[in-house]
Amino acid sequence: MAEQKTQLDRLLEEIDRTPWGPQEQALVAEAVALAQEIGDEQLEYQARMRQTASANMGGLTDLMLSSFAWCLAHHDADPARFPADIDNGAADLMWQFKWMASSLRSSPAFSPEQIAAVLDDMEAHYRTAGLGMSGVLMARFEDAHAAGRMDDAERLRVQLEATPRDSHSHCDACGRSQVAGFFADTDRDEDAIRLVEEMLEGGFSCGEEPEHALSVSLLPYLRLGRGEQARAAHLRSYRLAKDNPDLLTAIANSIRFCALSGNEARALTLIERHLPWLAHDALNAQGHFRMLTAIGTALDAVTAAGHGDTPVRGADSPDLERFFGAHGGADGTAWSAAELAAAAWAAAERIGVRFDERDGTDNHARRLQFARTTAGDRYDVPIRSDVFAAPTVDATPTDDEGWYRRVLDLAGYGAAADTLDALAQVIDRVDPDRRAVLTGQRLAALVNLERIEEATELLPDRIQSLRAAGRDAQADVEERFGLALFGTATAADNAALAELFAASADPSGPAALTPAARGDIALTLAFEFGDEDPAAALELSEQAAALFAEAGDARLGHGAEIAAAMALLRAERVDEALARIDALLADPAITRGVRARMLEMRARVHGGRGAFTEGAADADEAGRILAELGSMSRFAGAQMLAGALWEDAEEPEQALARYRVGARLLEQHGGDVAGAKYRVARSMLNSGAVEEAAELFGEVLQLEEADEVPAGSRAMTALMLARALRAAGEGGQAYGAFGYAAELFGEAENPADQALALMNRAQILAQYDERDQAIETLEEAAALVRRAEDAPAAVVEVLHNLGQSYGAQQDPRAFALFDEVEAVARANDADWVVADVTDSRARAMLSAERVDEGVAAALTASDAFAAVGDAQSAGGSALLAARALNGGGRSADAVAAYRAVLDQAADIPPLRQIAALELGDVLQGLGRDAEAGEVRRLAED
Known part of the structure; x- marks a missing residue:
C-alpha cells in the first residue's frame, strides 16, 4: 500500500509538470485508477480535481461533468476532508463551477431548469465560501449571451462592470474575451476590438487565450476594413489553437474568416484538418453548430470559386455520419465540397432547432440566417499558405483510339500506375497488333511497380498476343527469357x-x-x-x-x-x-509522354548548369502535359521540380506558386506531403510571409513526428520553425522551438547545429534582458561547438557571439575568444570574419574604456571591411572610432575618422547623412563653422 501511495504521489507530481494534452490526460486517468485501487477517497479526490481541469482543457465534457459531480458531492459531505481548493492551480471547486453551466448550456440535452439549478448552486456555494459575486455574474452573463437573451446579457454585463473583482473572478484574458464576443454579436465591433487589443497589449493570457479572443476579433476587423490586423490575428489565433480540440469554436471562426476573406483554398484545408474534431466531444453541440455553420459558409465559397467538385478528404468518416449522413455517391467517390456544404447547413439547422426548442427563443435560427446572409460577403485579405490544384482541361478519351494513345503517352513518360489504369479501358478492345503492344506495356508497368507475381501470371497472355500478331520471333525470345526483358x-x-x-x-x-x-x-x-x-x-x-x-x-x-x-x-x-x-x-x-519526360530531363540538365529559368520553363511545360494526361501524381512531381528551379533562380514567388500546387496534389494523390510542405514553408519564409511559414513548419514537424522521421531531419524542421516564429515576433514560442531543435540535434549527434540552435536561444534570452541566462546558454553552446572541428563556420559564429556577450559585460574572457575566432577565420581564408571580429574587439575595448586600443582596432576593422568590398561595415567601424574619439574629448582627431566614414558612405545615403550631421556638430564645436555648413549640406543631398 505504501509503495502504491508513493507511486501515486509521483504521478501527481508528473501531472503537475506536464502540459495539457493527451499525455497529461493519460497520466490523470492512471492516477484516478490507482487511487481507486488503493481505496483512498482523499487521494482519489486529489486525482479527480486534476481530472476535472484536465477534461475541461481537453474538451472532454462528459468526463469533466462526472468528475466535478463526484468531487462536489464529497466536498459537500465533508469539507474538511475534501477542501474546495487543494492549492493546485485550476483544481479549485469554486473555480471549476464556472465551467459547469457553460458546459450544460453547450448541449440541448440539458434543460433550462438544470442550467439554472447549477447557476443557483454555484451562487450558493460562493456565498457560503465568502466569495464575491463577480464569477457568478460572469457565468450568468455567458448563459444569457449563449441563449440569445441579449437584454439580460447586457444588464448582467453592466452589473458585472460595477462589481468588484476578487480571487474567483474570470481572469483578465477570459473576461475580456467573453465580453468581446458579446460586443461582436451586438454590432459593437470597435468595442470588441478594443477589449482584444487591451488583452494583447497587457500580455494577458490563460489556457485558451489569447487564441479564442483573437478569433472573436476576426469579423469585427474585417467589417471595419482593417484587413491586415485581421490577417495577423487569424494567423496567430490559428497557430495557437490548431492542436486543442476544445477550441473548436475558435477554429470555426478562422474557417469562416478564410471563406469571407478570399482564402477559399485555405478554408478547405482547415476544414479537412479539423473535421475529426466534430466527433471529439459529443456534448459540445454549441461548438458543432458553429463549426457546421462555418463549414457551410466556407464550402459554399469554395463552390462559388469554381471548385465545388473538389473532394473533401475525411468527410466520409463513419464518426461523422451522425452529422452528414452516409454519402450516397453511387460511384464510391468522396463528398464533394458542394455536397458537403448542403449537408453541413442541414446539420447546423437540426442542431439549432434543438437549441431553440429548449430555450424557447429563435436565437440559433437568427444566427443561422445571419450566417447565410453574410456568407457572400467578400474582403480581400490574401493568405498564401494554400491553393487549389490547378484546374486541367478535361482530356479524358472518348473512344478506343484515344485510350490507346493515352496508354502510349503515359507509358512513354513512365507513369506505371496511370498506364495500368488506362490499359484497363482498352486492352480487350483493340486489334492483335495493338494488343501485342499493350500487353508489353502492361508487363513493363507491373514490373516497375514490383508486382512481379501479377506480371508472371500475365506472361502467357503476352506470348499469345505476340503470336496472334505474327511476331513469333519476339514471342520465342520472351518465352525463353520471360520478365528479364521487362526489368528483372x-x-x-x-x-x-x-x-x-x-x-x-x-x-x-x-x-x-x-x-x-x-x-x-x-x-x-x-x-x-x-x-x-x-x-x-x-x-x-x-x-x-x-x-x-x-x-x-x-x-x-x-x-x-x-x-x-x-x-x-x-x-x-x-x-x-x-x-x-x-x-x-x-x-x-x-508521344506527349516522351515529350514530358524529355522536358523534365532537359530541365534537370539546365538546373545542373545553372540555367535555372530555362529549366523551370521546361518543368512547367512538362507539368502542363502531364496534367492533360490526367497523371496528377506525376504532375505534382513536375510542379515540385519547377518550384525547385524557380527557387534556385531566386524567384521565391514563382517557386511558391508551384510548390503550393504540388503539395495540394500530393495530399490528394499520395506522396511526400511533409517534404512538399517544407518547401512551401521555406519559400514563404524567403518571401517574407513569416506567419504562414511558421504555421506550415509546425505542421511539417507534426507530420515528421507521426512518421518517426530521424531526429536530424526533424531538428532541421524545428530550426526553421523557430526562425519563422522569431521573424513573426513570437519570441517565447521561438525560444521553445530552438530548444527542441537543440535537443533533436543532440540526439542526432550533430554538435555544430545543436550549438547554433542554443546560440539562437541565447539571443532571445538577451532580447528579453535575461543576460546571465543567455551567457550560460552560450557557454553551453561553445562547449558543444568546440567538438565540431569539421564545422568552422559554426565555431566562428558561436564563439564570436559568446565573445561579444562577454565584451558587453566587460568580461576580459572576451579577448581570448576573439583571438580564437580570428585564428579559425584566418585558417579558412575568411577575411570578412577577420574584419568582423576585429570590430567586435574594438567595441569590447571601448566598453572597457581602453579608448586608444579600441579606436585603433575599429580603424583596422574599417580598413579590413573596405578591402573585401563591404563599404557599409567599413563605414560603421570608422563611425565607431569617430564617436569614441569625440566622446573622449579628442574632437580634432575625430574629424579624420568622420571623413573616413563619408568616404565609405558615398553610395550609402543613411550612413552618409548620420556621419555628415555628426561631423558638422564636431566642426562647429571646434569653431570651424564654414566647414561645418559645407559638411551638413552633404546630409541634404
Whole structure:
C-alpha cells in the first residue's frame, strides 16, 4: 500500500509538470485508477480535481461533468476532508463551477431548469465560501449571451462592470474575451476590438487565450476594413489553437474568416484538418453548430470559386455520419465540397432547432440566417499558405483510339500506375497488333511497380498476343527469357541475352532474329548496363535505334534515343546528351509522354548548369502535359521540380506558386506531403510571409513526428520553425522551438547545429534582458561547438557571439575568444570574419574604456571591411572610432575618422547623412563653422 501511495504521489507530481494534452490526460486517468485501487477517497479526490481541469482543457465534457459531480458531492459531505481548493492551480471547486453551466448550456440535452439549478448552486456555494459575486455574474452573463437573451446579457454585463473583482473572478484574458464576443454579436465591433487589443497589449493570457479572443476579433476587423490586423490575428489565433480540440469554436471562426476573406483554398484545408474534431466531444453541440455553420459558409465559397467538385478528404468518416449522413455517391467517390456544404447547413439547422426548442427563443435560427446572409460577403485579405490544384482541361478519351494513345503517352513518360489504369479501358478492345503492344506495356508497368507475381501470371497472355500478331520471333525470345526483358534480368540473364544478340547478327544464321526482336534485346541490355558501363549502354542504344529504324518502329526508336541520352548523361557528356534531347523534342512524332519526360530531363540538365529559368520553363511545360494526361501524381512531381528551379533562380514567388500546387496534389494523390510542405514553408519564409511559414513548419514537424522521421531531419524542421516564429515576433514560442531543435540535434549527434540552435536561444534570452541566462546558454553552446572541428563556420559564429556577450559585460574572457575566432577565420581564408571580429574587439575595448586600443582596432576593422568590398561595415567601424574619439574629448582627431566614414558612405545615403550631421556638430564645436555648413549640406543631398 505504501509503495502504491508513493507511486501515486509521483504521478501527481508528473501531472503537475506536464502540459495539457493527451499525455497529461493519460497520466490523470492512471492516477484516478490507482487511487481507486488503493481505496483512498482523499487521494482519489486529489486525482479527480486534476481530472476535472484536465477534461475541461481537453474538451472532454462528459468526463469533466462526472468528475466535478463526484468531487462536489464529497466536498459537500465533508469539507474538511475534501477542501474546495487543494492549492493546485485550476483544481479549485469554486473555480471549476464556472465551467459547469457553460458546459450544460453547450448541449440541448440539458434543460433550462438544470442550467439554472447549477447557476443557483454555484451562487450558493460562493456565498457560503465568502466569495464575491463577480464569477457568478460572469457565468450568468455567458448563459444569457449563449441563449440569445441579449437584454439580460447586457444588464448582467453592466452589473458585472460595477462589481468588484476578487480571487474567483474570470481572469483578465477570459473576461475580456467573453465580453468581446458579446460586443461582436451586438454590432459593437470597435468595442470588441478594443477589449482584444487591451488583452494583447497587457500580455494577458490563460489556457485558451489569447487564441479564442483573437478569433472573436476576426469579423469585427474585417467589417471595419482593417484587413491586415485581421490577417495577423487569424494567423496567430490559428497557430495557437490548431492542436486543442476544445477550441473548436475558435477554429470555426478562422474557417469562416478564410471563406469571407478570399482564402477559399485555405478554408478547405482547415476544414479537412479539423473535421475529426466534430466527433471529439459529443456534448459540445454549441461548438458543432458553429463549426457546421462555418463549414457551410466556407464550402459554399469554395463552390462559388469554381471548385465545388473538389473532394473533401475525411468527410466520409463513419464518426461523422451522425452529422452528414452516409454519402450516397453511387460511384464510391468522396463528398464533394458542394455536397458537403448542403449537408453541413442541414446539420447546423437540426442542431439549432434543438437549441431553440429548449430555450424557447429563435436565437440559433437568427444566427443561422445571419450566417447565410453574410456568407457572400467578400474582403480581400490574401493568405498564401494554400491553393487549389490547378484546374486541367478535361482530356479524358472518348473512344478506343484515344485510350490507346493515352496508354502510349503515359507509358512513354513512365507513369506505371496511370498506364495500368488506362490499359484497363482498352486492352480487350483493340486489334492483335495493338494488343501485342499493350500487353508489353502492361508487363513493363507491373514490373516497375514490383508486382512481379501479377506480371508472371500475365506472361502467357503476352506470348499469345505476340503470336496472334505474327511476331513469333519476339514471342520465342520472351518465352525463353520471360520478365528479364521487362526489368528483372539477373547477371546470368544479361550474359545470355548478350550472347543471343551477338549470335543473331547473321541474318542467315541459325540464331537469326527479326530487327525488332534484336532491337528489343539491345535496348534491354542498354538500360541494364546504363549505370555500370555508360559507354556500352550508349553503343547498345545506338544499335537498338538502328534496328528499330530498320523495323519501322518509331515508338521503340524513341525509347532507344532516351536510353542514349541517359547514357551520355551518366558518362558526363552533357553537351552531347543535350543535343540528343533537343533532337528528340524537335521530332513531331514523339508521344506527349516522351515529350514530358524529355522536358523534365532537359530541365534537370539546365538546373545542373545553372540555367535555372530555362529549366523551370521546361518543368512547367512538362507539368502542363502531364496534367492533360490526367497523371496528377506525376504532375505534382513536375510542379515540385519547377518550384525547385524557380527557387534556385531566386524567384521565391514563382517557386511558391508551384510548390503550393504540388503539395495540394500530393495530399490528394499520395506522396511526400511533409517534404512538399517544407518547401512551401521555406519559400514563404524567403518571401517574407513569416506567419504562414511558421504555421506550415509546425505542421511539417507534426507530420515528421507521426512518421518517426530521424531526429536530424526533424531538428532541421524545428530550426526553421523557430526562425519563422522569431521573424513573426513570437519570441517565447521561438525560444521553445530552438530548444527542441537543440535537443533533436543532440540526439542526432550533430554538435555544430545543436550549438547554433542554443546560440539562437541565447539571443532571445538577451532580447528579453535575461543576460546571465543567455551567457550560460552560450557557454553551453561553445562547449558543444568546440567538438565540431569539421564545422568552422559554426565555431566562428558561436564563439564570436559568446565573445561579444562577454565584451558587453566587460568580461576580459572576451579577448581570448576573439583571438580564437580570428585564428579559425584566418585558417579558412575568411577575411570578412577577420574584419568582423576585429570590430567586435574594438567595441569590447571601448566598453572597457581602453579608448586608444579600441579606436585603433575599429580603424583596422574599417580598413579590413573596405578591402573585401563591404563599404557599409567599413563605414560603421570608422563611425565607431569617430564617436569614441569625440566622446573622449579628442574632437580634432575625430574629424579624420568622420571623413573616413563619408568616404565609405558615398553610395550609402543613411550612413552618409548620420556621419555628415555628426561631423558638422564636431566642426562647429571646434569653431570651424564654414566647414561645418559645407559638411551638413552633404546630409541634404
